[in-house]
Amino acid sequence: MGKNLIYKRRSIRSFSDEDVSDSLIEEIIKDASHAPSWQNSQPWHVYVAKDDVLDRIKAEYKTAQSNNLPSHTDITTPHRANRSELSLHNIEEWGESVKEAIGEEGTQLPEFQEARADMFHAPVIAYLTTSNQASEFTFYDMGAFGQTLMLSATSWGIGTIPAYALVAHPDILKKELRIPDDQEIVVGIAMGYPDESKLNCIKTERAEVSDILDIRK
Numbered sequence: 001m002g003k004n005l006i007y008k009r010r011s012i013r014s015f016s017d018e019d020v021s022d023s024l025i026e027e028i029i030k031d032a033s034h035a036p037s038w039q040n041s042q043p044w045h046v047y048v049a050k051d052d053v054l055d056r057i058k059a060e061y062k063t064a065q066s067n068n069l070p071s072h073t074d075i076t077t078p079h080r081a082n083r084s085e086l087s088l089h090n091i092e093e094w095g096e097s098v099k100e101a102i103g104e105e106g107t108q109l110p111e112f113q114e115a116r117a118d119m120f121h122a123p124v125i126a127y128l129t130t131s132n133q134a135s136e137f138t139f140y141d142m143g144a145f146g147q148t149l150m151l152s153a154t155s156w157g158i159g160t161i162p163a164y165a166l167v168a169h170p171d172i173l174k175k176e177l178r179i180p181d182d183q184e185i186v187v188g189i190a191m192g193y194p195d196e197s198k199l200n201c202i203k204t205e206r207a208e209v210s211d212i213l214d215i216r217k
């Protein structure tokens with residue numbers, strides 16, 4: 001069961017408008033809270049946007065984008081220059097997987113761009129936050145929480161995608177979600193029921209185990 005969930009989960013980039021009930025969201029967040037954390041400190045908080053709040057966030061994001069407002073995030077983004085050769089290769093392969101599923105235009109396909117601009121049409125977005133004084137180890141805890149959340153969602157037939165695109169305007173999110181000043185937004189995870197779009201046919205590859213594993217004896 002556990003192994004199936006790991007392989008069943010993949011990023012969903014187009015959701016139907018079917019609601020995810022508050023009680024199911026609570027169930028999924030309860031599962032996620034069983035992730036390991038430093039001294040069981042559980043340094044996470046989740047702000048879920050849905051209904052009117054999410055509609056307002058989507059509208060404000062679209063305005064920000066059409067006004068070319070520069071995007072930024074609370075936490076630092078990885079720099080291409082600091083990537084390993086293997087990571088750069090994997091990123092290229094990702095581009096190929098996208099083209100294989102949706103055509104030569106890849107991420108430039110209008111359907112892809114529109115979905116991203118509309119937050120993948122998601123009915124629910126879970127924003128994971130932590131203290132703005134967090135240490136690097138805290139981000140380990142936050143990642144574990146996020147993956148547990150996504151595996152739990154998968155077990156309920158709910159699709160997910162963690163995305164930079166969702167957190168690119170933190171000021172809008174902090175205002176609409178009433179996130180306290182001492183919190184920073186780590187990531188947004190869109191959730192919902194996958195629709196029939198070809199955007200949901202993107203299947204990514206992984207590097208060989210031998211490329212990422214050294215067993216020393």
Ligand SMILES: Cc1cc2nc3c(=O)[nH]c(=O)nc-3n(C[C@H](O)[C@H](O)[C@H](O)COP(=O)(O)O)c2cc1C
Pocket residue numbers: 009010011012013094161162163164165166187202204
């Ligand atoms: C921190 C993070 C940010 C991401 N941001 C985006 C994004 O902005 N747009 C997008 O289409 N996918 C985004 N993704 C999804 C990745 O592209 C995806 O996880 C990766 O290609 C592996 O595919 P899979 O999730 O289907 O296994 C993000 C993933 C992570 C972990």
